Amino acid sequence: MYAIETSGLTKQYPSQLALDHLDLKVKKGEVYGFIGRNGAGKTTTINLILSLIHATEGTVAINGDTVRFSDAAYKRQIGFVPDVPVFPNYMTAAQYVTYACEMNGVPQADIKQRVDDVLAFVDLPNNKKTIGGYSRGMKQRLAIAQALVHDPNIIIMDEPTSALDPIGRKDVMNIILKLKGEKTIFYSTHILDDVEKVCDRIGLLEKGKLVLEDSIEAIQKHYYQNQMLILTKEPKEEVFELLQKKQVKNNIELTEQGVLCELHGETNAQEILEILIAAKITIIEFKKRNASLEDVFVRVTNEETA
Amino acid sequence: MKKLLKYDFFYLWKTQKFTVFAGVFIFFSILSPLTARYLREILEYFLGEEGLGLPIPDPDVYSAYGQYISDMFETVFFVILFVAVAVFIRDKTKGLAQLVFSKPINRTHYLVSKYITFLVLVIVATLVGYLVFSYYTYFLFDELFFAKGLGMMALFVLYIAFISAIALFAAVYMSSYLTAVVVTFGAYIFFSILTILDQVAVIKHFPGSIVQSISNILMDVADTGDVVWNIVFTLLFTGVFVGLAIHKVQQQDI
Numbered sequence: 431m432y433a434i435e436t437s438g439l440t441k442q443y444p445s446q447l448a449l450d451h452l453d454l455k456v457k458k459g460e461v462y463g464f465i466g467r468n469g470a471g472k473t474t475t476i477n478l479i480l481s482l483i484h485a486t487e488g489t490v491a492i493n494g495d496t497v498r499f500s501d502a503a504y505k506r507q508i509g510f511v512p513d514v515p516v517f518p519n520y521m522t523a524a525q526y527v528t529y530a531c532e533m534n535g536v537p538q539a540d541i542k543q544r545v546d547d548v549l550a551f552v553d554l555p556n557n558k559k560t561i562g563g564y565s566r567g568m569k570q571r572l573a574i575a576q577a578l579v580h581d582p583n584i585i586i587m588d589e590p591t592s593a594l595d596p597i598g599r600k601d602v603m604n605i606i607l608k609l610k611g612e613k614t615i616f617y618s619t620h621i622l623d624d625v626e627k628v629c630d631r632i633g634l635l636e637k638g639k640l641v642l643e644d645s646i647e648a649i650q651k652h653y654y655q656n657q658m659l660i661l662t663k664e665p666k667e668e669v670f671e672l673l674q675k676k677q678v679k680n681n682i683e684l685t686e687q688g689v690l691c692e693l694h695g696e697t698n699a700q701e702i703l704e705i706l707i708a709a710k711i712t713i714i715e716f717k718k719r720n721a722s723l724e725d726v727f728v729r730v731t732n733e734e735t736a
Numbered sequence: 737m738k739k740l741l742k743y744d745f746f747y748l749w750k751t752q753k754f755t756v757f758a759g760v761f762i763f764f765s766i767l768s769p770l771t772a773r774y775l776r777e778i779l780e781y782f783l784g785e786e787g788l789g790l791p792i793p794d795p796d797v798y799s800a801y802g803q804y805i806s807d808m809f810e811t812v813f814f815v816i817l818f819v820a821v822a823v824f825i826r827d828k829t830k831g832l833a834q835l836v837f838s839k840p841i842n843r844t845h846y847l848v849s850k851y852i853t854f855l856v857l858v859i860v861a862t863l864v865g866y867l868v869f870s871y872y873t874y875f876l877f878d879e880l881f882f883a884k885g886l887g888m889m890a891l892f893v894l895y896i897a898f899i900s901a902i903a904l905f906a907a908v909y910m911s912s913y914l915t916a917v918v919v920t921f922g923a924y925i926f927f928s929i930l931t932i933l934d935q936v937a938v939i940k941h942f943p944g945s946i947v948q949s950i951s952n953i954l955m956d957v958a959d960t961g962d963v964v965w966n967i968v969f970t971l972l973f974t975g976v977f978v979g980l981a982i983h984k985v986q987q988q989d990i
Contacts (some may be wrong), residue, residue, distance in 0.1 A: 480838050483989040500986060502840040510838035516831040520750040532739045533839040573835075 431494040433458045433584050433614035434479060439488035441474050441638075448474040450638040451488065458493075458583070461610055463629030463646075464618040465727065471638040472618040473513070476588050479616075480510060492584065506534055509577030513589040515569050519562030523554050523572050526561060527579050534580035548579045552605060567598030574605055585609065586616045591624060603627060622723040632723075636731045649726060658699055659719040661688040663712035676705050690719065740841070740849035748857055753819065757857055760815055761865025768804035769873040775799070797879040801888070801954050804869055808892055809947055813899070816858060817924070820900045821916045823854055824907035833990050843985045851904050851978060858896050862889050881954075888950045891967070895946040898970050899924060901977035908981040908988070927973075941965040943973050 434456040441449040449471045456462045466472050477483045479490050481499045490497045492504050517526055524545050531541045549556045552571040561572065570590055577585055587606070591599040599621075606628050609615060619625060625632055626646065634642035644652070662669050670684045673691070680702075681692035693699055699716075706713055748754055771778070776792045793799075827833045836846070866889045874880045899920070906919035927944040934940040934948075941962065949966045952958035 477990070482834060482837055484987075502842055505838065505840040508838070510835070512834055512838075514831075515835060517835070518747065518832065520747070529743055530839065532742075533841055535840070576835075 431458070432456055432491070433460075433493060434462075434616055435491040435494075436475070436479070437489050437491075439475070439478060439490060440486045441471070441478060441483065442486040448638055449478070452635075452638070452640055454633060454640060454643075456614060456616055457631075458614050459611065460630040461606070461615040461617060461628050463625035463632040464616060464635065465620060465622065465625055465632055466635035467620060467731065470635040472620075472635055473588055474638075475635070476510075476586055476616075476618060479586065480505065480508065506580065507582050507584055509580070509582040509585045511570075511573045511577045511585065511587040511590045513592055515573035517561040517569065517572065519560060521561055522558055523549060523561060523564075523575070524556050526572065527576050530576040530579050534582075536580050544579050544581075548575045551575070551578065551608075553601070565598075567594055567601060570594060570598060570602055571605070574602070578609075582613070584614045584616065586618075588618050589620065590617075591619065591621055599624075622727055626723050634727065634730055642726075642730050649723070657719045658691045658693055658702065659685075659688055659715065659717055660691060660702075660706070660713070661715035662706070663714060669706070669711060672709055672711070673702070673705065678702060678705065688715075693718075737842075737845045737849060740845055741853060744849050744853035745856075748823075748853060753823075753857060754860065757815075757819075757861035758864050760812060761861045762868050764807045764812055765804065765865040765869035766872055768807050769800040769869065769876050772799040772803040773876045795877075797873060797877040797881070798954065800873045800877060801881070801885065802951075804873075805888065805892075805947075805950055805954070813896075816896055817899060817903065817920055818917060820854055820903035821907055821913060821920055824850055824904050825910070825913055825916050828907070828911070829913055837990050843988075844982050847904065847908070847982055847985050848978075851900065854900055855893075855897055858900070859893055862893055862896075884953060888953055891946050891950050891953070891963075894967060894970050894974075895943060898943045898946075898974045898977075901974040901981070905977040905981045905984075908984045938969075941969045943970040946970060 432455045434454065436452050436454040439449055439452040439454070440447075452471075452475060454475070464472055464475070474483070478485050479492075479497075481490075481497060481501070484499055492507055495504060497504055521529070527545045527548060528541055531544060536544060546556060552575045554568060554571050554575060561569065564572065573590070577587075590606075591602050594602060603624055606615065606617065610628060615628075617625070617629060629646055631643070631645045632649065633640050642649075660666075660669060666684060666688050669689050670682060673682050673689065678691070678697045678701075680697055683690040691702060703713075703716060706716075773795050775795060779792065827836055837843070866885065870880055870882055870885065902923045903916070903920045906916040906923075910916040910919055927942060929944075930939055930942050931944040931948065934945070943966075945966050949958060949963045953963070
């Protein structure tokens with residue numbers, strides 16, 4: 431049984447197919463990074479999971495139970511952190527978190543303690559300052575507090591760090607790291623550094639389709655260390671042309687640093703090195719390059735677009 | 737539902753709406769009898785000794801009630817209309833709805849709670865205003881129709897319940913405050929125009945006729961049957977608009 435499972439989930443807007451038969455499986459207890467460029471369909475997916483919008487086709491299941499649009503009770507199992515949280519300005523943080531408790535059916539006797547605990551957890555003062563006077567970072571931490579206060583087993587975060595300054599972002603990331611292992615976290619973002627830091631698995635969404643889904647380890651193994659960076663005394667353009675002439679069928683790319691050569695191809699690193707030596711190219715560096723998730727993101731999305 | 741009511745009351749309280757509404761009602765409950773009592777003097781002050789050139793009847797308690805009803809249906813009514821739409825559409829236009837509906841909140845309860853709290857606000861303000869009006873009218877005219885006036889206020893509240901139901905409907909169907917106000921105002925104009933057709937059996941009992949019913953009650957010329965049908969039709973239309981709003985919000989994408 432999965433914490434979150436979507437089957438053939440589709441959302442068609444009048445002029446755009448926002449989500450195209452999405453089959454998503456988020457395991458219990460994992461941090462799932464849901465990545466994709468702006469407009470890929472990430473927020474649409476979250477809105478469908480939360481029954482904020484109707485699906486054109488397909489289903490959503492939370493902890494094995496299929497969700498109906500009219501059913502609100504299943505949302506007790508979920509805590510939601512929006513990208514730009516909006517709160518009633520006249521409330522204090524404690525009042526809003528108490529409201530979240532009451533709406534989620536937390537027993538009256540437990541509320542005060544829970545509110546104190548959760549505000550301390552996100553490092554927000556429990557004072558009389560109203561939310562209207564909060565900074566963006568404080569509002570984001572409050573959004574996390576109200577999402578956690580009823581102790582849900584699933585936390586859905588929709589780009590929680592996208593509009594924060596570096597300190598606010600670090601604070602939020604630390605909170606996510608503290609939650610890791612305790613909750614299932616569905617973490618939508620386009621900030622790939624954050625994904626690499628906290629996620630167990632990622633799903634890459636492009637134009638409403640899931641184009642890649644794997645664990646961070648598998649992605650690292652498959653994509654990260656399969657490139658060779660070649661730096662030479664001769665101009666890099668010359669080396670690039672040489673490798674093309676010699677019919678090296680691997681993917682070769684001319685970058686700012688030098689020539690980048692894929693290792694998953696017909697020619698292996700040894701053969702490429704031999705070609706260069708035979709052509710009397712003076713090699714400065716010939717090393718495996720650690721690609722980033724960003725490179726994977728660009729490559730996979732470009733392949734999809736092509 | 738009780739928890740939703742609690743937080744909707746909390747919102748009205750924290751945003752000073754109880755104070756503002758009570759203030760508006762009290763202002764007119766003092767101003768109306770005062771205007772009625774000193775109308776002749778006011779006109780003479782502004783227009784000179786000759787006044788309008790028309791005889792102005794001696795002020796009496798009827799003119800105080802008449803002035804109060806007139807102020808309630810003109811100025812106070814529009815304050816209520818604008819605030820009603822603002823209260824009902826606020827979560828949508830301020831961007832609060834996404835976080836609200838991410839919680840296990842029953843959408844029907846959510847809407848009904850907003851409607852009930854707003855009506856309670858109107859009832860409290862009307863009562864406070866009426867008590868002040870009664871005291872001040874008695875002070876100026878040594879006469880009062882307290883029970884009859886209370887009945888008239890109940891009809892006023894009923895009419896506000898009807899207009900608030902239209903405001904609720906407009907707030908759910910429309911995406912901006914302005915369009916919701918225009919729709920509510922348009923519906924108000926439409927139902928007011930229908931009162932022209934007072935010769936048509938059913939239409940003469942439509943909600944717009946409440947003003948006429950109130951005037952008839954004041955002047956002791958009301959037909960009980962007509963008033964009852966007027967109440968029934970107003971409740972019916974109120975129920976229809978609230979029902980349509982609930983139906984829509986249950987299906988609505990946020």
